[in-house]
Amino acid sequence: MTRILIADDEALVRGGLRMILGAQPDIDVVAEAVDGEEAARLTARYQPDVVLMDIHMPRLDGLAATERILADRPDRRIVMLTTFDLDEYVYRSLRAGACGFLLKTTPPKDLASALHAAARGDALLSPGITRRLIDHYTATAPPVSVPGLADLTGRETEVLCLMAGGLSNREIAQELFLGEATVKTHVNRIFAKLRVRDRVQAVVLAYEAGVVRPRREPRSSP
Template sequence: MTRILIADDEALVRGGLRMILSARPDIDVVAEAVDGQEAVRLTALHRPDVVLMDIHMPGLDGVAATEHILADHPGCRVVMLTTFDLDEYVYRSMRAGACGFLLKTTPPKELASAVHAAARGDALLSPEITRRLIDHYTATASPVGVPELSDLTGRETEVLRLMARGLSNREIAGELFVGEATVKTHVNRIFAKLDVRDRVQAVVLAFEAGVVRPRRP
């Protein structure tokens, strides 16, 4: 059973998300929060597996709430909810540790699948969103130095570049003609060497450091 907390200042949105998710026998909506501060408090109280976090809320916004939650509950997965697929706060949210984001217009079936994916530890970042998001916010920025990147082997750097294209472990295995278990080992080593939580943070770091650059349309 996947335990979910919904944080959104709009009652209609919260109600709609609860109705969609509660219809699934393997999902339990344990609480609803009307703002970021309440999301932090209710996360500590209910310990959900996944928090669906609206980015724009009065008082403590979704980005700040995400930072607080993940600082105290690093095992929790936070998925940001937004109306726009290129919102200035989305990039900040990922740097804060969110595992991805969903549009509020996401179809019900995809919403449930995304919740389960987040609970499993997967990043919710499609190749198209990866390109557009990072292109929009980091393409013109000067690369920053990340000494830990020099610790990556050639194969690990190659895996990181494929991760930045949005490929799953299975797809990376196909590209490199190796087993999926081997890719998983490389990915875990990348996380450890870069001291990052998941694929999203690894990809953001790679773009910021200039290891990979946005692919133009």
């Protein structure tokens, strides 16, 4: 059973999400919060597997609530809920440690499976959305120094670049002619050296450090 906490200041949104998720036999909505303050307090009380966190809320917004929750429990799984797929708060939330985000337009049939994936430890960002989001907020920013980056081996840097391209461990293994278990070992070492918790944070750092640069659309020929 996957335990979910819903945090959204709109009663209709909370009610709709509870109705959708409550219809799933393996999901239990344990609590609802109307703002970030209540989300942080109820998360500590009910210990949900996943917090579904709206970004724009009164008193304490979703970003500040995410930071507060993760400061107490860094392994907590928080999924940001937003109306727009290019929202500065989403990027900052991922940087703070959220495991991904869902649009409020996500089809009901996909919502439950996405939250199960988050509970398992998966990152909820498709490669295309990841690239657009990071492109948007790092395109004009100068590279930053990332502790641990210089400690990566050549192979680990290759793996990191392929991760940034949205490849799964299996796809990376095929690309580099390695075993999937070997790739998983490289990925775990990357996480340890960069001191990140998952692929999303590792990819964000790769872009910020300039290891991977945002893609540019080719100009049309005159």
